[in-house]
Amino acid sequence: MVRLYAVVAAGSFRRYATYRAATAAGVFTNTVFGFILAHTYTALWDERPGLGGYDLSQAVTYVWVCQALLMTCATMGGGFEDELVERIRTGDIAIDLHRPADPQLWWLARDLGRAAFHLLGRGAAPLLLGALAFDLALPASPLPWLAFAASVALGATVSFALRYLAALSAFWLMDGAGVLHFSWLAGMFFSGMLLPLTVFPGALGELARLLPWSSLLQIPVDVLLGKRTGWALVHAYAFQLGWAAVLLGAGRLLQSAATRRVVVQGG
Amino acid sequence: MAEPPRAGRDPRHATPARSVGGVPPHPEEPPPAPEATGPAARPGRHPLPGPGPGPGEHTLPAEHTLQAEHTGLAGHTRLVERLRTLRCGLRAYGLVAAMWMRSTMTYRASFAMTALANLAATSFDFAVILLMFTHVDTLAGYRLPEVALLYGAAATAFGLADLAMGSMDRLGRRVRDGTLDTLLVRPAPVLAQVAADRFALRRLGRITQGLLVLGYALLALDIAWTPLKAAVVAMMPLSGAVIFAALFVVGAAFQFVAQDAAEVQNSFTYGGSTLLQYPPTVFAKDLVRGVTFVVPLAFVNWLPALYVLGQPYPLDLPRWLAFTPPLVAAGCCALAGAAWRAGLRTYRSTGS
Numbered sequence: 207m208v209r210l211y212a213v214v215a216a217g218s219f220r221r222y223a224t225y226r227a228a229t230a231a232g233v234f235t236n237t238v239f240g241f242i243l244a245h246t247y248t249a250l251w252d253e254r255p256g257l258g259g260y261d262l263s264q265a266v267t268y269v270w271v272c273q274a275l276l277m278t279c280a281t282m283g284g285g286f287e288d289e290l291v292e293r294i295r296t297g298d299i300a301i302d303l304h305r306p307a308d309p310q311l312w313w314l315a316r317d318l319g320r321a322a323f324h325l326l327g328r329g330a331a332p333l334l335l336g337a338l339a340f341d342l343a344l345p346a347s348p349l350p351w352l353a354f355a356a357s358v359a360l361g362a363t364v365s366f367a368l369r370y371l372a373a374l375s376a377f378w379l380m381d382g383a384g385v386l387h388f389s390w391l392a393g394m395f396f397s398g399m400l401l402p403l404t405v406f407p408g409a410l411g412e413l414a415r416l417l418p419w420s421s422l423l424q425i426p427v428d429v430l431l432g433k434r435t436g437w438a439l440v441h442a443y444a445f446q447l448g449w450a451a452v453l454l455g456a457g458r459l460l461q462s463a464a465t466r467r468v469v470v471q472g473g
Numbered sequence: 474m475a476e477p478p479r480a481g482r483d484p485r486h487a488t489p490a491r492s493v494g495g496v497p498p499h500p501e502e503p504p505p506a507p508e509a510t511g512p513a514a515r516p517g518r519h520p521l522p523g524p525g526p527g528p529g530e531h532t533l534p535a536e537h538t539l540q541a542e543h544t545g546l547a548g549h550t551r552l553v554e555r556l557r558t559l560r561c562g563l564r565a566y567g568l569v570a571a572m573w574m575r576s577t578m579t580y581r582a583s584f585a586m587t588a589l590a591n592l593a594a595t596s597f598d599f600a601v602i603l604l605m606f607t608h609v610d611t612l613a614g615y616r617l618p619e620v621a622l623l624y625g626a627a628a629t630a631f632g633l634a635d636l637a638m639g640s641m642d643r644l645g646r647r648v649r650d651g652t653l654d655t656l657l658v659r660p661a662p663v664l665a666q667v668a669a670d671r672f673a674l675r676r677l678g679r680i681t682q683g684l685l686v687l688g689y690a691l692l693a694l695d696i697a698w699t700p701l702k703a704a705v706v707a708m709m710p711l712s713g714a715v716i717f718a719a720l721f722v723v724g725a726a727f728q729f730v731a732q733d734a735a736e737v738q739n740s741f742t743y744g745g746s747t748l749l750q751y752p753p754t755v756f757a758k759d760l761v762r763g764v765t766f767v768v769p770l771a772f773v774n775w776l777p778a779l780y781v782l783g784q785p786y787p788l789d790l791p792r793w794l795a796f797t798p799p800l801v802a803a804g805c806c807a808l809a810g811a812a813w814r815a816g817l818r819t820y821r822s823t824g825s
Contacts, residue, residue, distance in 0.1 A: 231734035238740035241760065242748050246605075249755040253609040384586025391593050400601045407607050 210307060211315035218319030222327070229327045232277065236332040240273040244340055258404035263343040264431055268402055270336030271427045274329035278321045278358060279365045279422040281393045283386070286317045286366075287373040291382035294373075303465060310457055314366050321362040345432060353439060354430040360446035364421040367453030368393070374457070377464035392417075398424035418449040558662055565661035569669035577674060584675065591678030595632070598750060599624055599686055613754040618693035619782050620752060625687025626706075626774035627749035630713025631742070632679035637714075638721035640671045642742075645728040645735035651823035664813060667725065683710075696781065705777045705795060712798035713773035717742065719805035720768070726809070726816030745770045753779075753787040761787045772801040 223229075244266045251262040260268060277284060290313060293299045302309055336342060345351065372389035376382030394400065396419035403414045403424045414420060425442050428434050434442045577584050602624060606617045615623075644667055647653040656666045687710075696702065724738025731737065745768065753761050753775050765771040765788065772794075779786055780795030 225733050227731060227733035228736065231731070231736040235736050235740045235744065238744045239747070242744060242751075242756075245756045245760070246751050249613040249751070250605050250609065253612065257608055379580075379583065381580040381583040383580075384583040384590065387587050387590030387594070391590055391597075394594065394597055395600075400597055401604055405604065405608070407604070 211311055214307075214312060214315040215319035215322070218316040219323045222320050222323040232328050233331045236273045236276065236328060237335050240270050240332050240336050241339070243269045243273075244336070258402050259433070260402065260404075260431075261343075263341050265402075266336075266340045267342040267344060267431060268427055270333050270340070270342060271430060272399055272423050273336070274333040275325075275358065275361075275423055275426060276399065277324035277328045279361055279393075279397065280317075280321070280324075280369065281365070281390070281397050281399055281422060283390050285320060285369055286313050287369045287382075287386055287389075290370075290373040291376040291386065294376040294382070295380055300468060303468065310370060310454070310461055313370060314363070314454075317366045317369075318359075318362060321365075325358065343431060345430065350430060350432055354426055357426040357429045357442065357446065360443065360450060361422045361426050363450045364418050364446060364453060365393070367450060367457055368418060370457045371453065371460060374460045374464050377467055393419055393422065396420065397422040398427070402427075418453060421446040421449055562662035562665035565659075566665040566669040569666060570672035573669070573672040574674055588675040588678050591675045592682055593678075595628065595679040596682045598628070598747065599682070602750070613752050615752040615754070615784070618690050619784070620750075621686050621690035622694060622782065623752060623774055623778050624750040625683055625685075625690050626709040626713060626778055627746050628683030629680055629687055629710040630683075630773050631717050631746035631749075632676065632681075632683050633710065633714035634717030634721060635679060635742075636673075636676040638668045638718045639673065639676055640669070641667055641721045641725040642728075642735050642738055643667075643670060644725045645731065645733060648729060648820065649733070649823070653820065654822050657820075663817060664722070668721075694782075696783075702781045705781055708798060709774055709777050712802040715802035716769065716773050716798070716805050717746070719802070719809035720745070722809040723812045726812040729816035729819050741768055741770075745773075749774050752784075758788065765790070769801050769805065772798040 247265045247269050248262065251257055251260070251265045255262065257265070276282065280287075290299075293302065302312075305312070337344060369386075369389055372385050373382055375385040379385065396403075396414050396417045398414075398420060403411055403420055405411075406414050415424070425434070425446060429439065429442060599621075602612075602617075602620055605612060606620075610616070612620060644653070647656070647667070647670075653663075656663050659666065691706070720741055721738070724735075724742065727738065728735055745764070748756070748760075748764065749770060753771070761771070771787075776786070776790070777795045777798055780792060786792065786794075
């Protein structure tokens, strides 16, 4: 069974790897946005050095690592969810339900394969270009990078679980676009993509750091910047794992409720 | 991707009426006379993209060109033809856009949610600026109302262009899967059809929030208003929208060549509008040079708004540039039109 999902994930990786021109275009766009945002962050941190616990170099690093992780966490869409919603709307989902594989794990495997490709194909190049143009605070030893990779994997799982819940709403609404938009919105706002969550004021910041979306960008970047080591790192992993378990569990419940609703029309 | 409202609307249009590798005959681009009479004029075949029941008063461009040759009134006829094409294009745009609006309204709950989400998503850009100003009083020498003026003008201009032309980044997909053929054989300008494709009313959200921020900026700013400054403020969103629309068209033309690389144009459209939301003093000189002289984004809001605010110009540019955006917009349109026609000429269908 594990082999099946590994094959699915590998296939998904290859599927995204096929479109080289699209990948290059995406790298270009991420790099352009990286430059724009790095300059705005520089203007802000010039006025307020040390804001949010980051120095200027760390703040600019935050920008570039976020650009590298945007597609991996599919914060703004681009993952599997459009396809799943379309299959639910057209009724193709009935075929999927007949497959000898669990839908949630199937789509999880596909999304992790995609995330792995986007991390390597879309993430590495902008980060490298950013490091050439700006003075980034990237760790020199391999250990923080390994800790970062684990945190990214957990973040991608949490991201999947959230989008799976949103996509399943199509069983009730038929057109899931609206719910998906809201799921992306929450991801954009609470993941730390706009500004580091430590810069959010007062209670809003407290709340944002407790919600699952902080697993997508804020925690992995903090791990890479060495803000979370020792027990703080264990705590960060536990936080991500906890949200992943809760949200995947909720996805299972919703999935079994949804599949009971499916009526296959004849034809 | 299946597009039910369009498929089978007129089965007669399903067969591409052109030879392999030939120049697609369509109303926007009257084929030059020699070609229309030469070997490219295929015997036994109507020289035109189907006499179908499309927009009624549309006449045949090839005949027009021939007529022009005979009567020697080429210039006049061409102008008349251009106007006719324009009218035909606007009409086609209206029809396609209306169809997509009806289609959107089928799922009302979803529409309400996507419209609201669009409003919220685009507001996030301003939320970032507000969050920044909870920590600082000035950003690179600009106060919040001043940044809000830059933001409001850029967001409104981009919102208008995005509403009208935002669907053009889907062209690459159409080129890839060959569905562009369907548009080529319809008796309406391709540009209008591509621009109106999947017309998304939800994009009104961006315009709404841009106007709200612009309104806030105008109330909060303490400026000695003159009629000239007021005119410049009114001009910014309109000429800016035309500049952005031209960018969308150039981006689409690029997709004929690049196909998969549709995302590159996001760097200039979405990236450009993000850039313009901040004062030019935030960015490196080279970046400002690039968006002034290469991609003339600085004319959307920076140059006119800095004149209104009385802020010093970047790169020591002359002040009178504040009044040139309409001219720059017209120039952009001419270039974009040329790029679009060149792109369309390179189109080769994917085959079966």
